[in-house]
Structures are given as structure tokens and as C-alpha cells.
Amino acid sequence: MRLVTLVFCLIAIICHADTSTTEKAMPTQIAPLAHQVYFWLKNPDSKEDQAKLIEGIKTLAAIPQIKGLHIGVPASTEKRDVVDNSYSASELLFFDNAADEHAYQIHPIHQAFVDNYSHLWSKVVVYDSVSVK
Numbered sequence: 001m002r003l004v005t006l007v008f009c010l011i012a013i014i015c016h017a018d019t020s021t022t023e024k025a026m027p028t029q030i031a032p033l034a035h036q037v038y039f040w041l042k043n044p045d046s047k048e049d050q051a052k053l054i055e056g057i058k059t060l061a062a063i064p065q066i067k068g069l070h071i072g073v074p075a076s077t078e079k080r081d082v083v084d085n086s087y088s089a090s091e092l093l094f095f096d097n098a099a100d101e102h103a104y105q106i107h108p109i110h111q112a113f114v115d116n117y118s119h120l121w122s123k124v125v126v127y128d129s130v131s132v133k
Contacts, residue, residue: 030068030094030131031067031068031094031095031096032095032096032097032130032131033094033095033096033097033098033100033101033128033129033130033131034092034093034094034127034128034129034130034131035091035092035093035094035095035101035104035126035128036090036091036092036126036127036128036129037090037091037092037093037124037125037126038087038089038090038124038125038126038127039053039087039088039089039090039120039121039123039124040086040087040088040121040122040123040124041053041088041089041120041121041122042119042120042121042122043120044088049088049120050073050088050089052117052120053088053089053117053120053121054071054073054089056113056116056117057071057089057091057113058071059109059112059113060091060093060104060109060110060113062109063104063107063109063110065095065096065100065101065103065104065107066093066094066095066104067094067095067096067100068092068093068094069091069092069093069094070091070092070093071089071090071091072089072090072091072092073088073089073090074086074087074088087125088121101128
């Protein structure tokens, strides 16, 4: 009976293991600098352009200074005057400090992202913030 229980436990652990490598997992202790980027596509109704942009954002995960990466699209939440869901895609990156965020900005992978995907967007808005203690 113990062997059967052990086998089921091992199967459960293996089945729930995350093997994704395209996005960095959100850290359990969030790094103090958040870099939020919102993209508006030139062709906002194009699912193909949105997919290409998201593909490009995923390449940023390989930059070592990034401690966490969340890629998103507008949520179907309640419409309120304070909610702006007019953007096409967003990224939320976490860094340990401003020096790491700067290293990200000049990193060849980030530069390639801008070079290869900027033709897709008409507008980009960035919000950087640091944690308060």
C-alpha cells in the first residue's frame, strides 16, 4: 500500500511540474524595481500582429537581469472610467535595481526586440516604479 501511495505522489509531482522556458516565473519575493510597458498596435484588430508582438516579448526572458516577467493582454474586467484597456499587449518586468534595468535596456536581446518588432506598434508607454518600504 505504501508503494502505491508513493507512486501516486510521484506521478502527481511530475504532472504538476512546470517545464515552461519561454517566460520567467514570477518570483516569490518580488524584485523592487517594476518596469511596466504598454503597447498599442498599428493594427489593433490584427490577432496576427498581436501574436508576433507577444512572440517578441517572450524573447526578453533570456536577459539575465530580468527577475520576473509577466506578459499580458487587456483583461475583460468591469468597464470603469479609471480603467484603460485600449492597449494591445503589456509586459511587466522586475529588476533588483536601476543598474539592472539599464543593463536590460542596452542588452542585445532587447535591442533586437526593438529593431525586429517596433514596426508593429504605434505607441508605447512605460511606467517604472520602485517598492516602498
